[in-house]
Amino acid sequence: MKQYEKTGILDTKNLKKPTMKQLKKGVAIIECVQMIPCNPCVDSCPVNAISMKDINAPPICDYDKCIACGKCVGICPGLAIFVVKIKDDKGFITLPYEFLPKPKKDEIVDTLNRKGEKIGTGIIKKVKSSGETMVVTVMIDKKDIMDVRNIRVKQND
Amino acid sequence: MRIKKHPILKFNYSKKIPFYFNDKKTFGYPDDTIASALHAQNIRHLSTSIRYKNPRGFFCGIGKCSSCLMKVNGVTNVRTCIAPLKEGIHVKRQDVMPDIPVSDFKENKIEDINVDVLVIGGGPAGLSACVELARIGASVLLVDENQKLGGQLVKQTHKFFGSKNEKAGTRGIHIAECLSEEINVFEKKSKVKKMLGSTIIGFYENKNNNIFRFAAVKKINYENFLYDIRCKKVVFATGAMENMLVFPGNDLPGVYGAGGVQTLMNVYGVKPGEKVVMVGAGNVGLIVSYQLLQAGIDVDRVVEAMPYIGGYHVHAAKLRRCGVPILTRHSIKEVFGNSKVEGCVTIKLDENWNEIPGSEEKIRCDTICLAVGLTPSIRLLSQLDVKIDFIPEAGGYIALHDKNMQTTKKGVFIAGDSSGIEEASTAMIEGKIAGVSAALQLGYNTKKCKKLRDEYIKELEGLRMGPFGKKPRIAKEKIMKKLSEKKNI
Numbered sequence A: 001m002k003q004y005e006k007t008g009i010l011d012t013k014n015l016k017k018p019t020m021k022q023l024k025k026g027v028a029i030i031e032c033v034q035m036i037p038c039n040p041c042v043d044s045c046p047v048n049a050i051s052m053k054d055i056n057a058p059p060i061c062d063y064d065k066c067i068a069c070g071k072c073v074g075i076c077p078g079l080a081i082f083v084v085k086i087k088d089d090k091g092f093i094t095l096p097y098e099f100l101p102k103p104k105k106d107e108i109v110d111t112l113n114r115k116g117e118k119i120g121t122g123i124i125k126k127v128k129s130s131g132e133t134m135v136v137t138v139m140i141d142k143k144d145i146m147d148v149r150n151i152r153v154k155q156n157d
Numbered sequence B: 001m002r003i004k005k006h007p008i009l010k011f012n013y014s015k016k017i018p019f020y021f022n023d024k025k026t027f028g029y030p031d032d033t034i035a036s037a038l039h040a041q042n043i044r045h046l047s048t049s050i051r052y053k054n055p056r057g058f059f060c061g062i063g064k065c066s067s068c069l070m071k072v073n074g075v076t077n078v079r080t081c082i083a084p085l086k087e088g089i090h091v092k093r094q095d096v097m098p099d100i101p102v103s104d105f106k107e108n109k110i111e112d113i114n115v116d117v118l119v120i121g122g123g124p125a126g127l128s129a130c131v132e133l134a135r136i137g138a139s140v141l142l143v144d145e146n147q148k149l150g151g152q153l154v155k156q157t158h159k160f161f162g163s164k165n166e167k168a169g170t171r172g173i174h175i176a177e178c179l180s181e182e183i184n185v186f187e188k189k190s191k192v193k194k195m196l197g198s199t200i201i202g203f204y205e206n207k208n209n210n211i212f213r214f215a216a217v218k219k220i221n222y223e224n225f226l227y228d229i230r231c232k233k234v235v236f237a238t239g240a241m242e243n244m245l246v247f248p249g250n251d252l253p254g255v256y257g258a259g260g261v262q263t264l265m266n267v268y269g270v271k272p273g274e275k276v277v278m279v280g281a282g283n284v285g286l287i288v289s290y291q292l293l294q295a296g297i298d299v300d301r302v303v304e305a306m307p308y309i310g311g312y313h314v315h316a317a318k319l320r321r322c323g324v325p326i327l328t329r330h331s332i333k334e335v336f337g338n339s340k341v342e343g344c345v346t347i348k349l350d351e352n353w354n355e356i357p358g359s360e361e362k363i364r365c366d367t368i369c370l371a372v373g374l375t376p377s378i379r380l381l382s383q384l385d386v387k388i389d390f391i392p393e394a395g396g397y398i399a400l401h402d403k404n405m406q407t408t409k410k411g412v413f414i415a416g417d418s419s420g421i422e423e424a425s426t427a428m429i430e431g432k433i434a435g436v437s438a439a440l441q442l443g444y445n446t447k448k449c450k451k452l453r454d455e456y457i458k459e460l461e462g463l464r465m466g467p468f469g470k471k472p473r474i475a476k477e478k479i480m481k482k483l484s485e486k487k488n489i
Helices: A002-009 A020-025 A040-044 A071-074 B034-040 B122-138 B152-156 B173-186 B259-269 B281-295 B311-319 B424-441 B446-463 B469-488
Strands: A025-029 A083-089 A090-097 A108-112 A117-130 A134-140 A150-152 B017-021 B024-028 B069-072 B075-079 B090-092 B110-122 B139-145 B192-195 B197-205 B212-220 B222-236 B241-244 B255-259 B275-279 B298-304 B324-328 B329-334 B344-346 B361-364 B366-370 B374-376 B388-391 B396-399 B412-414
Touching: A020 A025, A025 A071, A040 A071, A040 B329, A071 A083, A071 A090, A071 A117, A071 A134, A071 B139, A090 A150, A108 A134, A117 A150, A134 B122, A134 B152, B017 B034, B024 B152, B034 B259, B069 B469, B110 B122, B110 B424, B122 B173, B139 B173, B139 B197, B139 B388, B152 B173, B173 B192, B192 B469, B222 B424, B255 B259, B259 B281, B259 B329, B259 B366, B275 B281, B275 B329, B281 B298, B281 B311, B311 B324, B374 B396, B388 B469, B396 B412, B412 B424, B424 B446
Parallel strands: B017 B090, B110 B139, B110 B222, B139 B192, B222 B412, B255 B366, B275 B298, B275 B366, B298 B324
Antiparallel strands: A025 A083, A083 A090, A090 A134, A108 A117, A108 A150, A117 A134, B017 B024, B069 B075, B069 B090, B197 B212, B212 B222, B241 B374, B298 B329, B329 B344, B344 B361, B388 B396
């Protein structure tokens, strides 16, 4: 039995790490490691960077081909794709978000890890919608790009 | 208790609908059922158990259990979880065994319906069967107990897995809208007739062996109207019902099926409570927990008796990164409270599934959700002489069927959860297969239909190839084996 099957938390060791060169360009990290019959991410990719042996195989992202457009982030039914990027010594994470209140540009939010623990703060840079799923880009400390996987937005009332 | 804002859904709170509960005036909203309107007013005690006089709330929320039966405008045994709310009605707890409703049918005349195919159940499987049949050219009668088509899709706010063919990436609620729209188009062309708020109550004797005869009851203003239906083929897509778990306090109002809670919050916009403990970390438990968070409800934890999380890791990850703990090898020991849930005790299990004394933990909460599997609904089907067998991997007793979804009786087809517990994407394909098979028997475009059916069967096998398809794969293999044994006798 794999550890994540017991805890629900993926170890970064289970993921393919991008190089610094790839990070500077930005890449989609696909945190979908099980054999699930599902393939919308493959269809959504405009540059065919995501591939799959068959519909049950875990998707693989070719980091060199990926253009970090984030289309797959809003499509993935498992909300399991995150785009990470390093630019001007800052980290950027683009993640799917389906909670209210809606995060606003320039707002400061808590950043959370895979366990839901706060590990810092970030600044909202972009909020797009993909259907009812928001695709949110947050500027964070670059050392946290492989750890931040959620945000907590301050409740208005 | 109403959900005011939701990231995915919009609720119709435009107009207040006044009604009476135990002679006291209260209100609900246009899309409510009686039970959802009562819940919104914090009335969770809907009935009283006859033997123990315990208060009971609803469990399943989809018209399959009996704990929401109430008296409405003098009519007894109304399933309030699926009965629409109407202005000015009088709702009461019946609390005793009701009288036989002798006057119900007396003055109403019986209507006859003749049709090529009767499809029972308007969920993903039934709708897909219906669309397929209508497209090929057969006349179809679609009967469903609810006011809206879609079955359990209407509460599934998450995006579906699968491929383009199964509308992957689309939310269940939108798939329900899409399929209903297709049905409505066929209805305008008089290819499909739909009967909502209607229940097939039995299979009846018929002189012509090639025709099946059923009776349906349609509820109008809580009164029953009888229909005499004759059809050449029938597709059973009757779904499934959530399993109960045995522990002290399991009948307290506030202990729900996870799907029941999903209905309450996602269809009617009513919060089941403020703090939930989820039992079961299969996909249903994980998905409903996430949707509770989206509705602004606290999920204290998920407990799972198995040593591992049964659902997809991606669903578990969504919950974990919101800070919800998932405890494997943990179970619920008891629920306590005075006429409603006030808390529960969880306990750790050892490798032999025994409770570890001293590991009890008391949790204050007002809602318990049980996501511990489903059982196929086959009671109506059992009235026909089809071969039924117990297949644990299919979720219980099911009718044996071949790969074309035909049971051991010619002309009787099944699809979806009632043919073995699986999920909505495969239910839709099974529905298509059942629909095409019925059309083939009716003599429609043989070559084209056969080709279509082969494609669907291949698609279905593809979806079941992975490790998560193992259980249904084993179930279907066992069914085939039993079927060939029966044939050899």
